[in-house]
Amino acid sequence: MKNLIAIVGTNSDNSTNRMLLHFIQKHFADRANIEVCEIKDLPGFNKPKDRTAPVQVQKLSDKITQADGVIISTPEYNHSVPAVLKSTLEWFSYTTQPLIDKPVMITGASYGRLGSSRSQAHLRQILDAPELKARIMPSSEFLLGLSLQAFDENGDLKDQRKIDELDAIFEDYLQFVDITNQLVNSNKAHKQRAQKFSWEDN
Amino acid sequence: MKIVGIVGSNADFSYNRLLLNFIAKKFKKLIDVEVLDIKDVPMFNQSNDQTDSDLIQHLNKKILAADGVIIATPEYNHSIPSALQSVLEWLSFRIHPLDGKPVMIVGASYDVQGSSRSQLHLRQVLDAPGVNAVVMPGNEFLLGEVHKAFDEERNLKDSETTQFLESCIKKFIRFINVVNVMDSPDGMKDLSSTEDLYATGSIDTTIEGINMSDDDWVEQAATKTNAVEGNTYVKLDRGILTVDQINQFLKSMPAELTYADSNNQFLYYNYKYEAEDMLAARRPEQVGNPLAECHPEKAFSGVAWVIQQLRSGKQDIVRTHVPTHGPDKFVVHSYQAVRDEDGNYLGINEYVRDIKPTIDWYLEQTGQQLTGGGVDAVSGATSKVDTVSGATVKDK
Secondary structure, eight states: OEEEEEEEOOOOSSOHHHHHHHHHHHHTTTTEEEEEEOOTTSOOOOOOTTOOOOHHHHHHHHHHHHSSEEEEEOOOBTTBOOHHHHHHHHHHHHTTOTTTTOEEEEEEEOSSSSTTHHHHHHHHHHHTSTTTOOEEOTTOOEEEOSGGGSBOTTSOBSOHHHHHHHHHHHHHHHHHHHHHHHOOTTHHHHHHHHHHOOTTTO | OEEEEEEOOOOSSOHHHHHHHHHHHHTTTTOEEEEEOOTTOOOOOTTSOOTTSHHHHHHHHHHHHOSEEEEEOOOBTTBOOHHHHHHHHHTTTTOOTTTTOEEEEEEEOSSTTTTHHHHHHHHHHHTSTTTOOEEOOSOOEEEOSGGGTBOTTSOBSOHHHHHHHHHHHHHHHHHHHHHHHHHSTTSSOOOGGGSOTTOOSOOTTOOTTSOTTOTTHHHHHHHHHTOOOTTOEEEETTEEEEHHHHHHHHHTSSSEEEEEETTSBEEEEOOOSOGGGSSSOOOGGGTTOBGGGGSOGGGHHHHHHHHHHHHHTSOSEEEEEOOOSOTTOOEEEEEEEEEOTTOOEEEEEEEEEEOHHHHHHHHHHHTEEEEOSOOOTTTTTOTTTOTTTTSEEEEO
């Protein structure tokens, strides 16, 4: 079975994105081992002089390196990704770079109808930056709108159509992980390029 | 024009900070720029509300009091830095100082992109309903390969880049004027509810227990407070005068003076002429009235707008030309904010003058004449306020 890391893209105590990832973890327990990880206690990014990651960042980074793939669930703040998620990705790009060629699936939940559509678009662009270089699953979008009403008391999605949609996307994702991890040829070159990528000298 | 420049990075050394400092220095004749840092602002967290912290309130107040904001952003991972994102989240959570505020975006980066992609993200973020800034369209200023862009004095080396930056800044000034016209009382919004024009509250100096509408409010208030009068000496900031001397001194001012306090109560005018002989009519029995009783209801929105400009610190003075005295006079009402040493708003000093004799005298003395028509490209956008400066003075 594949080992996946699921990242809650917010530091809020109450988060329907957290609920969504816990549902995914439970719902696909027979298809993958999913560990839900928090970023709420990571320090805010500030270029460290020695380019060393803080301990918490290093820990999360190591988990990602060892995992077969990563799921990121993001809310939408001001048409974009929350600062705390951005900060986490800045740490990764500036220090440990664990996302290079890592298969990533994006999900998102929002209280309104739009289901984080615009923040998911931003997140794709961010993950595509040369210093992050994640392999984002193309042509797939899981948008959970009206997320406050979406779960029952057991934390399960109420709408069967939404579950069917998630099932299909998740099956695709598992295949995408396999395909991506076969594309190892360029991996070495990507890693070298990203390591050489200096925020000062580029 | 007061502008706040926000450094979009929390790095110790930032070329975007250099760029803003350069703008402040180079264009100080055009705009008054205060550069603000965001480096110590905590990470946004809706479960740990720090809106009331000094840092965030400082940014809030500075932005509220500014005519416009320039944000300089680097590009991290194709987007704006989390530090800037976090600030914008704080400024859209419980407070919304950027609502309706004219914003200009600039950016610098080490690579050739010059923050092109982060500027687009920033536009989208500023356009979100919680932020609701009014971002100047076009005029994209991208400064790529920034490590080669500045000389030792920290000036931009390339004169064409500086020229382009200057044209962007000038357009931003016009843009601010246009946005202000949109938001002025001539627009659709009724602003009357933004001020307590009936003076229902009270401040430290409010004289309680007397009906503000009474014709003899002054006499009643004087009795109640044992106010001094006549030849009693009063010690002022730097001088001593009797009450009579203060009265004569204020009456001799070349303007009709009116004082209304921060509670919107009309407290004083330099009573010299009867109402029909004044440029702006006042009657002795009006003193003490709340401002609502001194104006027709249709003027409330405009009155509230003026007070808001002064109270918020957006402007220190609001001027209007009131063209009701024929071509021989040019009557200007100036609403000047009265503030204490700490800048706290205390009230309005309204002074009304016919400035035509002054202008005539100036032209006579300097041998110049007015030629009409040419409106100053920079300051001319607000027609009501700038009627005077719109005419260009030329040598004979």
